[in-house]
Amino acid sequence: MSRLSLTLAAVAVGSMAFAGAAQARDQIRIVGSSTVFPYTQAVAEEYASKTGKAAPVVESTGTGGGMKIFCGGVGVDHPDITGASRAMKESEYKLCVENGVTDITEALIGYDGLSIAVSRDGQVLDLTLPQVFQALAAEVPVDGKWVANPYMKWSDIDSSLPDFAIQVMGPPPTSGTRDAFVELAMEEGCHSFPEYKDLSKDDAKVKCARMRQDGPFIEAGENDNLIVQRLESDKTAYGIFGYSFLYENADKLQGVKLNGVEVSFDTIADGSFPLSRPLFFYVKNAHRGVIPGLNEFVAEYVSDSAMGAGGYLHERGLVSLSDEKRAELAKSVTEGMMMTRYGS
Secondary structure: OOHHHHHHHHHHHHHHHHHHHHHHOOOOEEEEOOOOHHHHHHHHHHHHHHHOOOOOEEOOOOHHHHHHHHOOOOOOOOOOEEEEOOOOOHHHHHHHHHOOOOOEEEEEEEEEEEEEEEEOOOOOOEEOHHHHHHHHEOEEEEOOEEEEOOOOEHHHHOOOOOOOEOOEEEOOOOOHHHHHHHHHHHHHHHHOOHHHHHOOHHHHHHHHHOEOOOOOEEEOOOOHHHHHHHHHHOOOOEEEEEHHHHHHOOOOEEEOEEOOEOOOHHHHHOOOOOOEEEEEEEEEHHHOOOOOOHHHHHHHHOOHHHHOOOOOOHHHOOEOOOHHHHHHHHHHHHOOOOOOOOOO
16 A cells, blocks of 8 residues: 555544544634634634534634644644634644644634733833834844843933833743734844844844843733733833734723834724734634534634624724625635645
């Protein structure tokens, strides 16, 4: 028997075993991004209310952590869906394939803006991306040389900025929010310095992406609600998280301007806010028709009542897709179209 035949036979046997064991789990299991978490949780509550079935179990593991768990295999011991605040990486897709997770549907659900927020009692900064880089990078250019970041106060960067200590709370390396922040804020800010042009490709990758670890940047875990609480208690501290958390806590927090642009539905949708990004979820299609309610749940997620311009996800801060894109998404998700990003 050929290697391909053996592989297909193993998959078939595994699928039959999974179908037989599915009764061991009657709840949908979802992992992933802390940014996507509140949207998925809202859909889970709506699904349970409409169907009378058990609400899905939703865990906030971070995008990277969620991908690792999601790609661990097929079967009741593995989650059905993962949320992500960036697209699945090729390395993650390869991990999925290695573990038999070969049929995945990708759903771009809408857009979000990475927000830098402060307490309502704090000072709203108007920062450029180079200033964000200078505040948070492990190394920065000073007098033509790359040195360990010497800036401890905002006013050290620019005398027009406040004369108090830099304190910015943000996500850990496992978070898609961290990945997006590095790409959209840190790397863009880094590229603006003339010293960047003299770096090798490898050095540029390290210097532009590495966050400082000497105090001003504080890794605050995957629970964005804890960042909100800490900002409320310290008016000189700032926090990084998805726009939905700023929107949901508008009575407590306000957003920092970036390149002179305020974060809002409109500036995220039109791309003028520099830290706009897409949000996703991924469905394991081998679990459809086996895990009870999975098809109904994903249909609810992409419904007009959830994702439409006046839907309950928009009310929680999701920047909606256009009507045309939303119709394409609903078709893709409900029909279980296989992701082709990496040539599947």
